[in-house]
Amino acid sequence: MARRAFQGRRHHMTKTARYTSEAAEALVARARAAVPVLAAHAGVTDQQGRVASESLEVLREAGLFALGTPVEFGGTDVDLVTQVQVLSELGRGCPSSAWLVTISAGTKDHFSRLFPKEVLAEVYAQPDVRWCGGATPGEAVAAPGGSRVSGRWAYASGAEDAHWALLSVVSVRDDGVPQVGGALVPMSELAIDRTWRVAGFQGTGSHTVVANNVFVPAERMIQLPRGLGGAPDVTLGEPLSIVSQSVAVAGVLAGAARGALDVVEAVVGTRKPPISPYDSLAESASARHVFATAEHMVTSGYDRLVSLAGRIADQAPGEEVTDVQRSALRMELVSVLQQFQRAVDLLLDLHGSSAFALDNPLQRFWRDLNVGARHAQLSTYLTTENHGLLVTGAGGPLLMG
Incomplete structure (x- = not known):
């Protein structure tokens, strides 16, 4: 079956002319400068199930929570390549900590356009305002001047440190047809049920947000546009928006793989392999082979991810993107993530069982990578099933966005 490959142009800075390549490089440099503080408090973040206050502050000072905020309100608007590099x-x-940056930025960037200017002016009084969100629909009941919203929204990453929550809701129109939309609610009006007890990404605090008959003014209620067949168009008319968000999320997971590589690289010249004549891993030809393989997998995987982000960022406004092309991008993304997972497994084999000590950051990178790679947007088996349907002509797209 013939199909046109998705090809981007060469220049990645296409999202806005206001953010120059020099400014993008400076943002990446500020992210890099924040790493020592984040690393120093990563253990505390993991243990308390909430990003350490020192980490939140260094991210705020670096302007990284301004990602996703509209530029007219002091936000930082960069292309997808820069997002991946920063994350x-x-x-x-x-x-x-990186996860909270990408979730807040992605939610703000995707949904801000649907709200009137007066709402945005209120919400973005400070450009580093943080959003969380919940995708499982709650209920919105019409009330004078707005709606009454009730429900529970699980997996609301960063809820305890967010200022606003964008909550998916379903309302019933006058004609009886359900309408999917969203409600933007201050976190001060919501409760949090601390349900996030997981093996990895513990520090994201992805708890359940709870609303009980909370009044939301009409101007802070939105309705999703309808796509083919009348289903809600979660892409908001931008075919690659959900794939782009998935690639940004994968930037965090690339960081986890690179962090794991950093840990092992720091000890490869001094760590003695158990029950062997070698004084260090570097003396063993087998260990050198394993390390070289893992290093190449991590670095080439990162390069693949940056290249993928560039091809998406280079899409011309209005350029047609077929379901097959979009599916192929998803397939490449999950392939990169699987490469990261295999590489970190090799690094764990090389380091040995002490890597699983709770004070060893290697096990935290491994846990975070493996939990994050199972995020709903990155489902390997559904991505593959979707691609199989499309390339064999057996059916239409399975995945929305």
Whole structure:
């Protein structure tokens, strides 16, 4: 079956002319400079199930929570390549901290356009405002001047440190047809049920947000546009928006793999292999082979991810993207993530069982990578099933966005 490959142009800075390559490089440098603070407090972040206050502050000072904020309100608007580079640097220090940056930025960037200017002016009184979100629909009941919202939204990453929550809701129109939309609610009006007890990404505090008959003014309620067949268009008319968000999320996981590589690289010349004549891993030809293989997998995987981000960022406004092309991008993304997972497994084999001591950051990078790689946007088996349907002509797209 013939199909046109998705090809981007060469220049990545296409999202906005206001953010120059020099400014993008400076943002990446600020992210890199924050890594020592994030790494120093990553253990505390993991243990307390919430990003350490010192880490939140260094991210704020670096302007990284302004990502996703509209530029007219002092935000930082960069292309997808720069996002991946920034998030990967942060992930080297603390994947949980990097996760909060990407989730807040992605939510703000995707949904801000749907709200009127007066709402945005209120919400973005400070450009480093943080959002969390919940995708499982709650209920919105019409009330004078707005709606009454109730429900529970699990996996709201960073809820305890967010200022606003964008909550998916379903309302019933006058004609009886359910309408999917969202409610933007101050966190001060919501409760948090601390349900996030998991093996990895513990520091993201992805708890359950709870609303009980909370009034939301009409101007802070949105409705999703409808796509083919009348289903909600979660892409908001931008075919690659959900794939782009998935690639940004993968930037954090690239950082986890790079952080794991950093840990082993620091000891490869001094760590003695158990029950062997070697004084260090570097003396063993087998250990050198394993390390070289893992190093290449991590670095080439990162290069692949940056290249993928560039091809997406280079899409011309209005350029047609077919379902097959979009699916192929998803397939490449999950392939990169699987490469990171295999590489970190090799690094654990090389380091040995002491890597699983709770004070060893290697096990935290491994846990965070493996939990994050199972995020709903990165489902390997559904991505593959979707691609199989499309390339064999057996059916239409399985995945929305």
